Amino acid sequence: MPRARYLGHACVALADGPHRLIIDPFLTDNPVAPVRAEEIDVQYILVSHGHGDHIGDAVPIARRTGATIIAAYELATFCAGQGVKTHPMHIGGAHDFEFGRVKLTIAHHGGGHGPDASRYTGPAVGFLVTLGGKIVYHPGDTGLFYDMKLIGETHRIELAFLPIGDNFTMGIEDAVRAVEFLQPRRVVPMHYGTFPAVAADPHDFAARVKGAEVIVLQPGETIDF
Numbered sequence: 001m002p003r004a005r006y007l008g009h010a011c012v013a014l015a016d017g018p019h020r021l022i023i024d025p026f027l028t029d030n031p032v033a034p035v036r037a038e039e040i041d042v043q044y045i046l047v048s049h050g051h052g053d054h055i056g057d058a059v060p061i062a063r064r065t066g067a068t069i070i071a072a073y074e075l076a077t078f079c080a081g082q083g084v085k086t087h088p089m090h091i092g093g094a095h096d097f098e099f100g101r102v103k104l105t106i107a108h109h110g111g112g113h114g115p116d117a118s119r120y121t122g123p124a125v126g127f128l129v130t131l132g133g134k135i136v137y138h139p140g141d142t143g144l145f146y147d148m149k150l151i152g153e154t155h156r157i158e159l160a161f162l163p164i165g166d167n168f169t170m171g172i173e174d175a176v177r178a179v180e181f182l183q184p185r186r187v188v189p190m191h192y193g194t195f196p197a198v199a200a201d202p203h204d205f206a207a208r209v210k211g212a213e214v215i216v217l218q219p220g221e222t223i224d225f
């Protein structure tokens with residue numbers, strides 16, 4: 001049975017048997033991270049965009065473990081330039097890996113990297129990850145978009161991680177609407193509570209969602225799916 005572990009902010013570790021992946025491994029500068037980057041042991045690292053709170057420790061983890069970074073072409077190329085293995089993809093494209101399938105989705109968000117975000121590392125993306133026959137949706141950072149309805153119509157989503165922190169991404173009201181569009185079976189709120197700018201009450205979100213089970217995970221907690 002596949003398992004997801006929420007590591008705070010937008011970082012999610014996925015495991016299925018021998019397969020281990022991590023999405024947006026922002027750990028070192030993440031005040032709520034329950035683990036250190038040095039403890040992460042994975043074969044694949046999925047990175048939604050170049051902002052520091054998403055690319056985070058991806059390159060050092062890839063360098064240490066030999067893991068392959070899966071990202072949009074521009075960001076993958078940026079990482080490859082730092083000497084790590086990458087698998088470039090792009091929006092709308094899917095690929096079968098040993099662990100399962102990854103499809104890149106649109107995300108409405110920026111894609112700059114560095115202290116002044118001046119290094120363009122491609123558009124932000126989201127991920128549909130099929131693991132153990134179940135689909136996990138991690139939209140990265142995004143505002144609400146109506147094509148989530150299309151994603152929901154064409155994919156039976158078992159588990160959706162949705163940002164609720166507002167300011168940089170969807171807030172609670174739009175995330176509730178996203179659940180209506182996506183029709184996932186279960187939802188885990190993310191991208192809140194890390195910094196004052198993304199303060200949000202996940203239980204307020206849970207109370208407003210209809211038609212899906214909301215599971216509020218504390219950083220470090222897991223869910224089998």
Ligand code: NI
Nearest residue numbers: 049051109141
């Ligand atoms: Ni961002």
Ligand code: MN
Nearest residue numbers: 051053141168
């Ligand atoms: Mn972010």
